Amino acid sequence: MSKENEQEFSLQLLRSGDRAEIARLVDAYSTKIYRLALKMLANPQDAEDVLQNTFLKAIQALPKFEARSSLSTWLYRIAVNESLMLIRRRKPEIDISLKKDDDESELELTHFSDWCCLPESELISAEAQEHLDEAVQKLSEKLRVVFILRDIEKLSIAETSEALEISEAAVKLRLLRARLKLREILSKYYVERLDSEKKDEKQS
Amino acid sequence: MKNNLNCGALLASLSEYVDGILGDALCKEIESHIADCDDCRVVVDTLKKTIYLYHETSEKTAIPIDVRERLFHRLDLDDFVRDRSQL
Structure with a gap:
């Protein structure tokens, strides 16, 4: 996906500050960057700030862009850093180092009720969508960012690793933890929906 | 020799399995394990569904038109804002 996008851009034009080419780059990535920021921060105003700052910084840095990573992962990296900076500024009272380290806590499984049979309309209703978004907010920043890049922006493991400058092994581990945790949170919600459906059936 | 995975061993490979x-x-080991272990089968199915739901719904978020306009203005690209307003 990102590779296809990239062939369309002239690095030479971008580096020389060609405004039409920059506008094309902004259009190609603005939805992706906005969505990443919105899922990271759960606040449209903050997401807009991240979006603007990401492109301001990128445009400023383009003349020196050496293409050591792809344009796409480079933009994502700037956006992730901007998002994390905003989170830290917003919640200065939380000492991130005191948070339980997600990489080290024990993995365990809970919730063995099957809710896959719920109808699609129930699974992606407007209310369910809110729960999907809230669940992402319950992940630590470290897990959240990996999940968003991989399962929402659909980057590969290699691209996620490049964007975050962490090893592929670390990406895989955090992705597994994030997915399991989300499955757990969603299970609680959907099993309730399932139970209330069964109740309705009995009554009718 | 151990023929069957236990549930804990399955956990570590789960993400790669669903991808x-x-x-x-390892795939075969997981498949034979979940054929006999109902809890793990549910975990695999609901995990797949969880990822599927995020895949499906993420496409719905697009940049709002006014946010795009303010972005182009902030980047001093106002003269290009009309080009792709249908996006």
């Missing part, structure tokens, strides 16, 4: 990038041998 379809796990090696054949």
